[in-house]
Amino acid sequence: MxxxxxxxxxxxxxxxxxxxxxxxxxxxxxxxxxxxxxxxxxxxxxxxxxxxxxxxxxxxxxxxxxxxRIAPVFQEPRLMPWLNVGENITLAAQHDKSLDTGRLPELLRLLELEGTEKLYPNQLSGGMAQRVSLGRTLFYNPxxxxxxxxxSALDYFTRQGLQQTLLRLYAEExxxxxxxxxxxxxxxxxxxxxxxxxxxxxxxxxxxxxxxxxxxxxxxxxxxxxxxxxxx
Amino acid sequence: MSKKILRGLLLPLLVLLAWQLVTAKGVFSAYLLPTPMQVWEAFGELWASGLLLQHLFVSLRRVFLGFTISCCLAVPLGILCGQSRRFDSYCWLLLEFLRHVPPLAAVPLIILWAGIGEASKLTIIVLASFFPLFLNTYSGIHNCDKRLLEVGQTLGFTLREQIMRIRIPAALTSIVVGMQLALGYSWRALIGAELIAASAGIGYLILDAEEMSRPDVVIVGMLAIGIIGTAIDCIFLLLMRRVFPWQQGWQR
Structure with missing residues (x-):
């Protein structure tokens, strides 16, 4: 409804x-x-x-x-190069203190990014970076x-994987x-x-x-x- | 020792060898070009008496003090001008004018106003190191990737948050490059300042040696300047690699 x-x-x-x-x-x-x-x-x-x-x-x-709330996921990941994966995902918490950074592990799991929390954007593949970008938007909870x-900038298999992730997210959230x-x-x-x-x-x-x-x-x-x- | 350092040492060693050959053949008189051994002995003499360290300490103290003052002035001003077009429009002409006046051209006035004490040397160092730092800070803040700013905008960042959380961190690498340049400029300007009027410092040591007809001591002074400058730069780069782990390009 x-x-x-x-x-x-x-x-x-x-x-x-x-x-x-x-x-x-x-x-x-x-x-x-x-x-x-x-x-x-x-x-x-x-x-x-x-x-x-x-x-x-x-x-x-x-x-x-x-x-x-309304928030975009851009064509390019647009991650902050000086922040690691965890900090990039929880970026919105630097503005909105009510956002719960305790959600990070759950988001990492949802986006299949477990174990990458401490990596910097220049250490990520295109697909991983786009997942982090999606995570950042989800953390903002729009x-x-x-x-x-x-x-669009990703290879066929990465794109397919991310489409499935998005559909799963859509079903769950x-x-x-x-x-x-x-x-x-x-x-x-x-x-x-x-x-x-x-x-x-x-x-x-x-x-x-x-x-x-x-x-x-x-x-x-x-x-x-x-x-x-x-x-x- | 890494290959890079070994390769880097090759040319200085060749110069040393050529120097030794030229002086051994007596191409130049010892008064014009002392032998490497004479220079080494002069170094030993200055080291043992503690004079070299004493002068170096005085010079280093001046450089770091001047550099710190420069950082305190140039970084905030660079951030303000880089962020606010309006503020920049008031400052640009004066800054552009000052940038083109070499600090050494202002030495007579500086000495007239500040005397020949520490203040005049610090002023020269600040003037020399201000612009590389200011310009790098300005361009880092001004040329911040608009796409990153849009991310902040869509997450509801205020102007202050945009500056503190995005513009300044994004500009840090540029600011640090400015610091590295400024430190080099400070060091060079200091020697100039000390050659003009000083009673201590490595520039003074060189000038004094010239008056005493001691080219070996002059060369010791020059070598000390070069070695200390290179060492400061290397320490700076090492620190940067630690402080900015996401940045890959911190090497010469």
Whole structure:
């Protein structure tokens, strides 16, 4: 049962003469997993940056109930090089003292990072660094997680592993997730709904009612994949 | 001993050998270029009398005092200018002007105002070491990776937290490089200051030796400066490796 939602009404963004995001209306329900797909430059990252407050919208409003937190996982891990894994994950505690650093072992287990607590970012593989980045966002305990192509720079197997980790996290923690990707298969494997973006606007919203775990070889999966590719 | 140190010693040994050959053949008179043995004996004499250590101690004390004052001024000012564009816009022109005036050009004025005591030497050291430290601090703070700042922003960091938790730690390596440079500059400026007006210190020892026609003592002084400078640099690098374990590049 949803209790609240994040809604955007008429938000848009231009950079000089270029309209990166056309006026957009959308609602993201609590516990939903939305994937946004589109070609490079279609406005998906701009939408995410507006949602997490890194950019200011030229117009419109973003409505989120008071007290609800929103935090992104970036495309690159963006770890603080001077902090070790444990300190990077619990970074938010340096601002919000109410966050419990005792959660660290649980997060390390959840993200399969046990034993790496004292390592520094330059000692981690790309996949491990991205897990730490995800851990940092989870430690902040946001109600909504925005993910901007977080697995795009990783190799196939690492990406698959992280997709499974994310699905497990979603099942356990029931966060609201908005996941940007340019990979149609990834969107269908993960999301409950796929927003197709093109030229700065949401062209279509497609519900994905396939049971999990999903298989890319399934005919229904392939059908949806074709549909999205045609829309793109 | 590591291969690197052994390789590094090769050229100085060759220079020593050439020096020995040139002086043994009598190419230059002993007054112009004493033999390595003469220099060694002069060193032994200065060491035994305690004069060398006494002068070195005076010089080192000046360097560290001047360097500390410089750190106290340059680092906070670099952080302020690097962080606040507004503050920087008030300071940049004056700082840019001062940066281009070599400290030695200000020596007559410094002596006029501060006399020939410790204050004038400290002023010269501070002037010489301020800018490498200030500029490195400034660029470290100013050029902080925006992507890291965005992480702080999305975790709700306040401006103060952004500075204390992200900008300053991110700038530390740059600040430390500035310190390393500043220490070298301090050391060089000190010798200049002591050559002009001093009654103690390694620069004074060299000047005094020149007046006494003791080129061997001059060379002992020069060698002491080089060795101490290199040693300070090595200790600094070792410390940095300990203090910043995430940083791989702390080597020459």
């Amino acid at each position: 949803k209790e609240w939602s994040l809604s955007v009404q008429g938000i848009c963004k231009s950079y000089g003469a270029k309209q990166a995001l056309q006026p957009t209306n959308e609602v993201f329900d609590e516990h939903s997993f939305t994937c946004i797909v589109g070609r490079s430059g279609c406005g998906k990252t701009t939408l995410l940056r507006l949602l997490c407050g890194l950019e200011k919208s030229d117009a419109g409003v973003i409505e989120l109930p008071r007290g609800k 109600d909504i997680i925005l993910m901007d192509e977080p697995f 029931r966060k609201t997730i908005i996941f940007v990707t340019h990979d149609v298969e990834e969107a269908l494997l993960l999301g409950d709904r796929v927003l197709i973006m093109d030229s700065g606007r949401v062209r279509e919203a497609l519900p994905v009612k396939l049971p999990r775990p999903r298989q890319a070889a399934d005919s229904d999966f392939q059908l949806l994949r074709q549909k999205i590719l045609q829309a793109l």
